[in-house]
Structures are given as C-alpha cells and as structure tokens.
Amino acid sequence: MAEISKPFGGQDVAVFIDFENIYISVLAEYDVNPDFEAIIEKSEDYGRVSVAQAYADWTPYSHYINALHAYEIDPIYVPAYHYGEGGKQKGGAIKNSVDMFLCINAMKMLYSHPNIQTFVLITGDRDFVPLVKTIREFGKRCIVIGVAGAASSHLAQAADEFFFYHQITDNLKPPEKERVKARDPFDTLAEAVRIARQRGYVATLASLKLLMTELLGEFDQSKYKDGRGKPIQKFKDFVKEAERRGKVKLFSTGTVNEVFLPNEDPQKLSRFAEEVLPTEPTLEPEEATEEEEKTEAELELTPEQWRLFVGAMSQVEGAAPFVRVFDVVRGLRNQGLIDLSNREVKTMIIKAIHMNLLTRSNRGRGRRTLYQLTADPNVLGQYMDLPRMAPSRDVPTMDTASAVEMRVQSAPGEPAAGEPIEPTAGLQLQFASEDVITGERMSTAGSGSHTREPSDAQFVA
Structure with a gap:
C-alpha cells in the first residue's frame, strides 16, 4: 500500500502540551476531559510524532499519568510555587514554571534536533508568543491548538496554523451559548463583536477573525464578495463591507483598528482613543x-x-x-x-x-x-461607607508579596523539576468524568492549582 503523503515529506514532529491550560479550558467549556488521542492524531498530519511532552505539577493530576503514557506522551513534572512561611501553604498555588520549562525544552530541541520540522503547541496562553515567533524564525513550522474562549488572538495570529480544540475532535461542537444562528457572515461578524464584549476582549481585526473561525467552524473572507461582486481579499476589506451594509462600525486611531456595533460610540468605548493625553490639569x-x-x-x-x-x-x-x-x-x-x-x-x-x-x-x-x-x-469617609485609612507599607499586599518567602510545596520522593514521571501501578487507563468533574476541581483555588488567564484577554488586549 502506498504511504499517504505528509507535509514536510513526513519529517518529525514535536508536541508540547501545557496540560493545566488545556485541561481546565476543555473542562470549563465542554464539561469533558481532554482527548489526547485526538491531539496526537492531528499532530501526525504533519509527520511522525517523535517527541510528545505534557508539562504540569502532577500532584492533583496523578491519575492522568498512565493515560498519557498510553499515547506515548511523557509527563514532565514542574512544581507549583506557593507563598508561605514555615512550610505552610497560604492562599493556594500562585505561580508555576510550566511556561519556562516548556520554552526551555522546546528551544533545546530547536537547536539539537534538526530533524524536527514542525512544533505543535497545545495551549492558549499568550505567554508563548515569543516561542512561536522564534520557532518560525528558525524556518520551522509552528501549529497551535487552543480552546475556544480561552485562546489568545495574539498567539493564534503568530502561529503558522491555529486550530480550536473542537475542530480536531469528532464529538464536540462550539459551546451552545456562542453558536451563531444566522449564517450570514456579516451578521456573524456583528455577533463576534458582541461576544468579544462579553469576554472582555478588544474587538481588533485579529481577535474578530479568530472569533469568526470559532463561530463558523472555518472562515475565509475570499469566499465572499463585496458590493461590486468581487471576492474580498483581506479581512479588513471584509469588515469594511460589513460596515457598508450597516452591520458594524470600523474605528481607527491611526495605529489600531477596532470594530464596534452601529449604535456604539467609539470615542467613548475605545481603549486607544486619545492615547496622547492632554497636558497636566490646572490645579487651582x-x-x-x-x-x-x-x-x-x-x-x-x-x-x-x-x-x-x-x-x-x-x-x-x-x-x-x-x-x-x-x-x-x-x-x-x-x-x-x-x-x-x-x-x-x-x-x-x-x-x-x-x-x-x-x-x-x-x-x-x-x-x-x-x-x-x-x-x-x-x-x-464622604465617599465610602466607612472612613478609610491609607494602607500601611508594613502590611503585605498582593503587590508586595514578592517579599514573602516563596517555598516549593513538594512531598518527599517527588521527582525533580523537569524530569519525566514514570507510570503509576494500579491506575486505571480511562477518563472517568466522575473522578475529575467535582466542585473542587472546577474552582481555581480548590485544587491548589494555578490557572493562567488568556491575556488579550488574557483576546485580551
């Protein structure tokens, strides 16, 4: 049987999974566990997967280790850091080093494994934009897979290709609350602006194009025609055509293009309007x-x-x-x-x-x-319910907490940071929803794990 042709001549692929990001995002959006088989199968479209690694503090996720090994994914242990004194944890995990470890290992592979031509990142975190750009600067291909509603538009724009998680799985559809009934693409653009508002995103051209893909499953502006009957070549021209039809309003500050609904006032809502502030106010x-x-x-x-x-x-x-x-x-x-x-x-x-x-x-x-x-x-006291004293610099706050000693909460016998974890005997190879979908897991603080926001939002701009 003839071998199916693969991009890059079937050359090798490396997969890096930000486990906590994808786990929490998929659970929140779809109420299911991540399908790692679908992730590996999608990665194999670009060649042979020679390296696959998932990064996390595995203390609350130990029941996934055997499942990851079943798909030849190496779980890499990265400890979470906590504020605390005397070995006592305070306030839950506040920061882990997943981003740093993942980036370092990806860069090592970029230098030491010239056979790897495609890097697949499973994350929606904006912090990985510099890594994506570096991979592409070295002439390699970078694919990103993220979850709808939790993926950064900056990250999607930086990658060679971006896929939403629901696009690579057979049994998932976009969240019902955000599925667009009107299939007219220009009506969909207006709906995308509303969704951007709900999520707290800035409605830039990049973020809206990503939302269009999320809402329609796939989006290519060249499939649509302008008022003169000619195919639309650029997304900005697509937005201008929607503006001509009265669906949206395009506003530019000279450096940033934002999209608003027809009844909105860009001067009042824009985060970039009048960025050059007037002179200091008169004080007397x-x-x-x-x-x-x-x-x-x-x-x-x-x-x-x-x-x-x-x-x-x-x-x-x-x-x-x-x-x-x-x-x-x-x-x-x-x-x-x-x-x-x-x-x-x-x-x-x-x-x-x-x-x-x-x-x-x-x-x-x-x-x-x-x-x-x-x-x-x-x-x-005239403007608050109770008189308010100025905050004391002697009292630690979230801004001054860096002065508090940071301790790694590691149990005896845990592997060193960055080391793969071996399978644990006796664990079941299944994703039982009743084992993970609990009130505690759904809480960002309940599981003791740290959840990073998508920045832009995070399409966080």
Whole structure:
C-alpha cells in the first residue's frame, strides 16, 4: 500500500502540551476531559510524532499519568510555587514554571534536533508568543491548538496554523451559548463583536477573525464578495463591507483598528482613543481655563462613581503621574463600571484634585508632579461607607508579596523539576468524568492549582 503523503515529506514532529491550560479550558467549556488521542492524531498530519511532552505539577493530576503514557506522551513534572512561611501553604498555588520549562525544552530541541520540522503547541496562553515567533524564525513550522474562549488572538495570529480544540475532535461542537444562528457572515461578524464584549476582549481585526473561525467552524473572507461582486481579499476589506451594509462600525486611531456595533460610540468605548493625553490639569480653580471650568461644572458624578474612583485609586501603590491616574480611571470605563468619555475621565480627575481626594507632590525624575489618594479619613469617609485609612507599607499586599518567602510545596520522593514521571501501578487507563468533574476541581483555588488567564484577554488586549 502506498504511504499517504505528509507535509514536510513526513519529517518529525514535536508536541508540547501545557496540560493545566488545556485541561481546565476543555473542562470549563465542554464539561469533558481532554482527548489526547485526538491531539496526537492531528499532530501526525504533519509527520511522525517523535517527541510528545505534557508539562504540569502532577500532584492533583496523578491519575492522568498512565493515560498519557498510553499515547506515548511523557509527563514532565514542574512544581507549583506557593507563598508561605514555615512550610505552610497560604492562599493556594500562585505561580508555576510550566511556561519556562516548556520554552526551555522546546528551544533545546530547536537547536539539537534538526530533524524536527514542525512544533505543535497545545495551549492558549499568550505567554508563548515569543516561542512561536522564534520557532518560525528558525524556518520551522509552528501549529497551535487552543480552546475556544480561552485562546489568545495574539498567539493564534503568530502561529503558522491555529486550530480550536473542537475542530480536531469528532464529538464536540462550539459551546451552545456562542453558536451563531444566522449564517450570514456579516451578521456573524456583528455577533463576534458582541461576544468579544462579553469576554472582555478588544474587538481588533485579529481577535474578530479568530472569533469568526470559532463561530463558523472555518472562515475565509475570499469566499465572499463585496458590493461590486468581487471576492474580498483581506479581512479588513471584509469588515469594511460589513460596515457598508450597516452591520458594524470600523474605528481607527491611526495605529489600531477596532470594530464596534452601529449604535456604539467609539470615542467613548475605545481603549486607544486619545492615547496622547492632554497636558497636566490646572490645579487651582482660579487658574482654570474657561473651558475647564465649564466642563467641570457640567459634569455631574454620582456617589457610586466616586466610590469606584476611590476604590480604584486605593489599589495604586504610592504616588503616580497623571497618565497613570488617567489610565486607572479609564480602566473602570473599559470594564463597564462607569460611563464616561475620555474627556470626562480627565474632568473627573480634575474634580478629585479640587475636592482634595487626590493630593499632589513634586518628586521623582525631573521633579514631575505625582498624584496620590488622600490619607485623610475625613475626606475619604464622604465617599465610602466607612472612613478609610491609607494602607500601611508594613502590611503585605498582593503587590508586595514578592517579599514573602516563596517555598516549593513538594512531598518527599517527588521527582525533580523537569524530569519525566514514570507510570503509576494500579491506575486505571480511562477518563472517568466522575473522578475529575467535582466542585473542587472546577474552582481555581480548590485544587491548589494555578490557572493562567488568556491575556488579550488574557483576546485580551
């Protein structure tokens, strides 16, 4: 029988699996366990799989080790790090080194195994974008497989090919809640914008094209025609055609293209509009310009908006420049917590300065003006339920926790980091849903494992 022709002449393939990323994402989206057989079969489309490795802290996933070995996937042990004192774990796992170990081993293979022409990464983590770019710079092919709703658009765009997990399996479909009923591609684009909003993504062209593939199963803009009956060659032209039909609105800041729904105001919602901020605000009322006085007098802010302002600024450690304060407050707008334009955000900050909610000081490089939430409880008490004192630098916070000793919670006899794990006798070779789908597993803190966000989101932009 003639051998089936494979890309790259049937040359070797290396598969690297970010186990925790794919496990948690598949479980959350589809309520099933990952199908590693389907992953290996898809990888074999590009040649012979000569190396397959899965990286994780295997303490909570030990029942998967035998199953991975059945598909000739080597589980590589990577410990999770915890904040704690006296060997006691505090707050669950906060960070592991999976990304680092996986990248190091992939780079070693890139140099030492010239026979490997294709690298397959099973992850949706944006942190792997530099690795993908490096693999391609060396003339190798890089394939990425991620889960719908948990994959970074930056990662998908960097790869030679990107597949959603449900596309490589026979028994899965896109999540019912996000399946588009209207099959018109331009209506689907508008639906993709709505989904991007729900997930907290920036609706850039790259993220929307990925969502189109997720919603339609496959997407190629050249299959559709513009108003003149000509095939659409670029995705941006596809978006322009959708805009011409009144489905969406394309907005550009000169550097970034964003897509909005027809009834949305890009100037108010864009994360990139007016990125070049105006000059420092006038601090004394008598020195304010006529335009500033008019804008400040017209803007009425609710107690809830001021409470959110105080809460956001209380998370800023130390004094910060005006640009940083502006960014913090605009972040509330981007999260949908306050409905203010960029100009109104600036006016809110000016009001806070005049109301003594923000204090200023001239220090730092170049003696620039810095701003900080007031430490006066009498002032803060007007905008919060209870008087609030300034945070003490002696109390550890999430930002200062790096000063706390980090300890590796490893039980005696565990393998060293980066070493393969041998099969465990007596474990069943099956994926029993009742063994893993528990309330504890579904909680990011319950299992003691660390869940990384998809960044962009994570399409997190």
